[in-house]
Amino acid sequence: MLPFLIVAAVLAVPALAVTSNVASIEPAAGEAIEISLVSQADAQGFVQKMVDSGIEVLTHKDLGFEQKKAKFASILDRSFDLQTIGKFTLGKYWNTASAAEREEYSRLFRKMILNVYTARFSEYNGEKIEVSTARDLNEKDKIVTSYIIPASGGEKVQVDWRVRNKGGSYKVVDVVVAGVSMGVTQRSDFASVIQSGGGNVKALLDYLRQKS
Numbered sequence: 031m032l033p034f035l036i037v038a039a040v041l042a043v044p045a046l047a048v049t050s051n052v053a054s055i056e057p058a059a060g061e062a063i064e065i066s067l068v069s070q071a072d073a074q075g076f077v078q079k080m081v082d083s084g085i086e087v088l089t090h091k092d093l094g095f096e097q098k099k100a101k102f103a104s105i106l107d108r109s110f111d112l113q114t115i116g117k118f119t120l121g122k123y124w125n126t127a128s129a130a131e132r133e134e135y136s137r138l139f140r141k142m143i144l145n146v147y148t149a150r151f152s153e154y155n156g157e158k159i160e161v162s163t164a165r166d167l168n169e170k171d172k173i174v175t176s177y178i179i180p181a182s183g184g185e186k187v188q189v190d191w192r193v194r195n196k197g198g199s200y201k202v203v204d205v206v207v208a209g210v211s212m213g214v215t216q217r218s219d220f221a222s223v224i225q226s227g228g229g230n231v232k233a234l235l236d237y238l239r240q241k242s
Contacts, residue, residue: 066166069172070164070166072200073164074164074174076193077164077191077193080202081161095148095151098148102144102148106140109202110203111203114201115203116135116139118213119216119217119220120132120217120220120234121217123220123224135234135235135238138235138238138241141238141242142241142242146241157180157181158179158181159177159179159189160176160177160186161174162175162177163175167192171192171203171204172194172200173191173192173193175190187207188208188209189205190205190206192206223237
């Protein structure tokens with residue numbers, strides 16, 4: 031599987047209850063359909079551009095590992111709502127963490143993602159990503175469906191991207207691979223680390239420091 035998709039899968043965050051900037055005045059019925067179709071196309075275009083950029087980094091023969099990592103970090107920061115994702119992944123412990131702990135957690139979480147998954151660049155075997163359709167999930171979010179196409183011609187893997195308009199541009203807030211949210215698993219793993227440390231967020235911070 032593409033390292034880029036692996037990173038995205040880990041950042042999956044289903045059923046996020048996050049306030050977005052939604053217009054309070056609803057458009058007329060005819061306008062609503064037209065606006066929805068346009069925004070679906072925009073969301074699909076956003077995902078297409080993102081995955082194309084990821085594959086371009088992976089296949090660029092003149093870039094060394096650190097250069098690829100830097101470019102990958104840029105895609106991650108530009109395309110994913112890491113603040114929302116990190117808050118979801120920490121779960122209920124976000125509310126008990128101090129401001130300093132939250133800040134360190136957010137920094138270490140991002141660093142862990144980059145270090146763990148950019149180390150898998152070498153696993154890329156020529157897979158392609160076909161961005162297929164987009165649909166409205168609710169008034170805030172769109173679901174863009176894509177498929178990983180193995181170079182070997184094996185079975186396609188469905189990847190659904192949940193994207194949200196954040197300040198005039200789309201950001202990924204959820205990724206579901208083959209119907210499975212890896213973000214839920216990551217959240218559960220983090221909760222297990224914290225619980226084994228007596229319910230203290232410091233246990234997770236220690237864990238993430240070891241990963242960074």
